Amino acid sequence: MSRLFITVGFILCTGAFAQDIDYAKQVISQLSSPEYKGRGYVGDGDKITAKFITNEFIKMNANPAFKDSYTQKFSVSVNTIPGIVSVKLNNIVLIPAIDFLVESSCPSVRGTFSIVQAKRADLSNPSKLEEIIRISSTSFLLIDNIERKNESAEQTKKIDDIISFLKNDNQIQIPGIIMYTSDKLTWDASCFQNVRPIIILKKESVIDSLIKIEFFVESKYIRRYNTQNVAALIPGAVSPDSFIVVTAHYDHLGMMGKDTYFPGANDNASGLAMILNLAKHFSENKPKYTMVFVAFSAEELGILGALAFTENSPINLGKIKFMVNFDLAGTGEEGIKVVNGTVYKKEFIFLNQVNNKDSLLPKIESRGKACNSDQCAFDEKGIPGFYIYTLGGIKAYHDIHDRYETLPLTEFTDYCKLMIRFFNLL
Ligand SMILES: [Zn+2]
Structure with a gap:
């Protein structure tokens, strides 16, 4: 967190951000389309999504996080409603x-x-x-x-x-x-x-x-449904044995019957678009520490993907310097809220310094610990990190109105810039 790193960070951040928002829009519109079936467990919605994410990581030349694979399999019990x-x-x-x-x-x-x-x-x-x-x-x-x-x-x-x-x-x-x-x-x-x-x-x-x-x-109850997390890493140029972990869940609620699906544009195709954008950036601008990008399944069933990852991690959890979980990244006209902002004060002040310097987001609010998304599994292991969500804008949540067409992505570009600068300075 020295001045020197601040300078380096800003030099690294001259990416073409117009392309980033285009890429984000492409990811969100695709993942919230009917083809992805609400990214649940009816019609293999989770598997179709995992395949999409894997292909994106391959295109970026990011390394598989699990031995020779981008996926980590685990099973869940789930009630599905695939029929009438x-x-x-x-x-x-x-x-x-x-x-x-x-x-x-x-x-x-x-x-x-x-x-x-x-x-x-x-x-x-x-x-x-x-x-x-x-x-x-x-x-x-x-x-x-x-x-x-x-x-x-x-x-x-x-x-x-x-x-x-x-x-x-x-x-x-x-x-x-x-x-x-x-x-x-x-x-x-x-x-x-x-x-x-x-x-x-x-x-x-x-x-x-x-x-x-x-x-x-x-409906159909499935006692052992096989699903998967998808993760890739980009080796650090200076300290490859220390990790920064960036996460977002890709699952959503799936389908309620064969004709009704929940698009989940804000929750959480937007968070996934954020981590893919960050992965793309760091694949072109080598990070200091190894960056690990994890797309979790089964968050909506009770952060089961994050628990599977932290129980059976491909990296040494003790070597994680910091993690950030993105969920609901698609609005932002009232800024962002940082869960654990009051716990990891140094990093929170730091995030604010980066934000103020370049006048990126209108506001950064903090709150304490909360077990409301995937960061909770890391929290339980004592791994430092934030869960960040955007504030303001459309209120669609866990309903059929959480669609790409009405998701404003108001601050997406600046939010992305903020996070790149933040990660560079850690
Ligand atoms: Zn979510």
């Missing part, structure tokens, strides 16, 4: 991901059921709860979660715990649960299959009182 997702309420066909979601843990179920509604408040009364369970033994149970707004925090917690029990318990007979919401429909990924389907329904999509549901979902 069809919901009709009172004979009206609903649109998946617009009117409703089925929870990602949904089992295969087909049938026509009556609907009984229960008040949230009644769920916390044991005798009423017993009655509700009895009358919904052959009917879908409808719960209006918008009623939450009239509850105390304590009541909400108690009732939500009862709903969790109703969702998962295999002793009770309820064939399915419908929950009204007024919130944005936000999906996730599941490593288990639930005993009954849970439907999250936009209340405004419903016109009359619900009497009947025709439900058809075809």
Whole structure:
């Protein structure tokens, strides 16, 4: 972190940044297109993506990180929904991901059921709860979660715990649960299959009182699905035995049925575009330390790719000088947030110095430790690092609106410049 390195760093950073944003756009539009199937586990979305990343590393002449391979295989348990997702309420066909979601843990179920509604408040009364369970033994149970707004925090917690029990318990007979919401429909990924389907329904999509549901979902639970991390390295010119690790997850939520996919442009095709841009830069401008670029799978299932990597690392973890994880890199009009910024103060100040010197991003905020993305697996091993995400701009997240076409990439070029300069100065 000396002045000398600062000078060297800035000389190295005269790359053609217009090309970088073009490359980033190409990567993001490609990876969030239907062909990549939401980069999940339906139709080999993860494998198609891993192949794309491997080819990019080969084009750059970056070395394989694992012996003779760019990939590190590991397996996950995952519930997938590759088939039909069809919901009709009172004979009206609903649109998946617009009117409703089925929870990602949904089992295969087909049938026509009556609907009984229960008040949230009644769920916390044991005798009423017993009655509700009895009358919904052959009917879908409808719960209006918008009623939450009239509850105390304590009541909400108690009732939500009862709903969790109703969702998962295999002793009770309820064939399915419908929950009204007024919130944005936000999906996730599941490593288990639930005993009954849970439907999250936009209340405004419903016109009359619900009497009947025709439900058809075809899902598949895979106990051992083989997936892979993809990683490459560029040897350091001065200290090849010390490492700087740059990571981003490439997986997203995949598909909810054969027709609905989650593009994941911001989460996290954008982060992947960032690490590919950085890899491209450092393949043309040799770094001081060995740079390791890792694209993780299975982040959305609980940072499983990052855990597989840190448990079975191709490099000596003790020799990592610093790591940075990029997730949600596609906006930035309000700057960036740095997880662990308050932990690794020296590096945080340093990042700010680089930023201020060249007036790159509007703001750099810091926060403490948080186990919210892949850096957490490194954190647990005591490896110093940041997780950085962009702030401001489009709010699409874990929904079908997280698309390339609406991703602003406001600060992408400056963000990339900032990180190149930061890495050069470490
Ligand atoms: Zn993410």
